[in-house]
Amino acid sequence: MKKVIIIGAGIGGAATALALSHLGLELVVYERTKELREVGAGLALWANATHVLKSLGLLEKAIQVGYRTTNYQFNSQRGKELVNVRVDGFELPVVGIHRAELHQLLWRNVPSEKFILGESFERLKRKNNQVHAYFSSGLEVEGDALIGADGLRSRVRAALLGDMPPTYRNFKTWRGLTEFVPKDYRPGYIHEYLGGGKGFGFMMLGKGKIYWYAAATALETQPDAVIGRKKELDTMFQDWFGAIPELIAATDEAQIITTDLYDRPPTQPWSQENITLLGDAAHPMLPTIGQGACTALEDAYVVAKCLKESPDPVAAFQKYESLRFPRTKAIVEQSLQSSKIGKLKNPLAVGLRNTFMKVMGSAISSSFKSLHAYRA
Numbered sequence: 001m002k003k004v005i006i007i008g009a010g011i012g013g014a015a016t017a018l019a020l021s022h023l024g025l026e027l028v029v030y031e032r033t034k035e036l037r038e039v040g041a042g043l044a045l046w047a048n049a050t051h052v053l054k055s056l057g058l059l060e061k062a063i064q065v066g067y068r069t070t071n072y073q074f075n076s077q078r079g080k081e082l083v084n085v086r087v088d089g090f091e092l093p094v095v096g097i098h099r100a101e102l103h104q105l106l107w108r109n110v111p112s113e114k115f116i117l118g119e120s121f122e123r124l125k126r127k128n129n130q131v132h133a134y135f136s137s138g139l140e141v142e143g144d145a146l147i148g149a150d151g152l153r154s155r156v157r158a159a160l161l162g163d164m165p166p167t168y169r170n171f172k173t174w175r176g177l178t179e180f181v182p183k184d185y186r187p188g189y190i191h192e193y194l195g196g197g198k199g200f201g202f203m204m205l206g207k208g209k210i211y212w213y214a215a216a217t218a219l220e221t222q223p224d225a226v227i228g229r230k231k232e233l234d235t236m237f238q239d240w241f242g243a244i245p246e247l248i249a250a251t252d253e254a255q256i257i258t259t260d261l262y263d264r265p266p267t268q269p270w271s272q273e274n275i276t277l278l279g280d281a282a283h284p285m286l287p288t289i290g291q292g293a294c295t296a297l298e299d300a301y302v303v304a305k306c307l308k309e310s311p312d313p314v315a316a317f318q319k320y321e322s323l324r325f326p327r328t329k330a331i332v333e334q335s336l337q338s339s340k341i342g343k344l345k346n347p348l349a350v351g352l353r354n355t356f357m358k359v360m361g362s363a364i365s366s367s368f369k370s371l372h373a374y375r376a
């Protein structure tokens with residue numbers, strides 16, 4: 001294998017670059033933005049992802065800049081505990097981390113000349129077992145293999161599989177960061193609150209920051225309320241558990257971001273000969289069980305191992321996809337299933353859901369365990 005082209009330097013692309021460079025493989029990453037930066041707020045990295053960080057030599061640093069998480073607690077909207085799942089029962093920790101911190105850990109450990117910034121991929125062509133990639137600037141590059149890590153609306157995916165839009169799942173999220181720590185926060189906890197058609201959660205990241213997220217059913221591309229994001233959230237959650245309106249009040253309006261939520265039904269193949277996809281480009285999922293970035297890290301590690309083992313990228317990508325498809329399909333589906341639990345609106349259904357969650361506590365706990373026990 002001579003040279004691998006990676007399109008996209010998000011968490012998936014940067015992790016792939018690092019995994020390939022650890023194995024001594026040649027790579028170049030092309031990223032459309034002019035600087036390497038991650039927007040968004042926090043992430044939970046479960047044991048399946050901290051395993052990848054450990055293998056890449058980054059776990060200790062991630063723990064230093066992040067925060068160890070021990071419990072995932074689900075509550076009613078007024079704060080009555082429904083389920084409390086311990087998530088720290090593995091040989092590896094769970095870490096709450098700011099996305100930008102994780103991103104930096106990944107790309108800073110790859111020589112900077114491997115990242116070509118400000119280049120927007122447009123199309124590709126296969127010629128004599130080589131892949132040629134064309135960019136909007138007019139740049140044309142050639143490699144032995146190409147990995148599309150260009151996210152939810154991947155152009156590489158469109159070139160391989162056709163330009164189908166992702167599926168909007170009828171809800172949106174708000175995310176914020178603040179240094180305010182509510183008095184009810186329990187160290188190491190992810191606290192999540194479920195009500196009718198809405199939910200709210202918060203957790204500690206490193207450096208004294210609390211990351212919170214809210215989700216609610218909404219029409220696609222619904223604009224912000226005229227009263228602004230903060231007031232809208234305040235109205236939505238005013239009679240919820242006290243820490244929630246406090247966290248909203250303590251957050252700068254400019255620090256609140258909104259995102260519409262999409263996924264794609266899992267389909268195969270996602271590779272063609274010496275071209276493949278990775279992360280959200282391959283298997284975008286709803287964030288309900290927090291596995292999008294975690295599975296992108298798993299993909300990165302596995303694709304690098306497959307390329308190292310097989311000098312032929314066609315065979316390597318077949319192996320990679322066969323290893324990754326069943327797991328990511330199950331997680332995309334589980335993420336969608338979990339969103340249905342969160343979207344219930346009718347008070348009777350909400351009451352039943354809450355009772356059900358209490359009864360199903362041990363089943364929820366073992367489903368988490370099997371998800372997090374995977375080692376790429």
Ligand SMILES: Cc1cc2nc3c(=O)[nH]c(=O)nc-3n(C[C@H](O)[C@H](O)[C@H](O)COP(=O)(O)OP(=O)(O)OC[C@H]3O[C@@H](n4cnc5c(N)ncnc54)[C@H](O)[C@@H]3O)c2cc1C
Nearest residue numbers: 008010011012032044121150151279280287290292293294
């Ligand atoms: C509200 C929310 C909460 C989440 N919480 C969690 C969580 O707790 N845990 C978790 O594991 N995951 C979480 N996720 C999911 C996670 O953010 C994504 O799955 C992950 O970021 C995907 O990484 P990626 O590298 O595949 O794609 P992206 O992060 O989208 O990166 C794609 C990169 O490709 C670049 N690019 C795009 N098009 C082109 C082009 N044409 N040419 C060149 N470059 C291009 C982009 O600029 C970008 O840098 C959450 C997601 C959301 C929306």
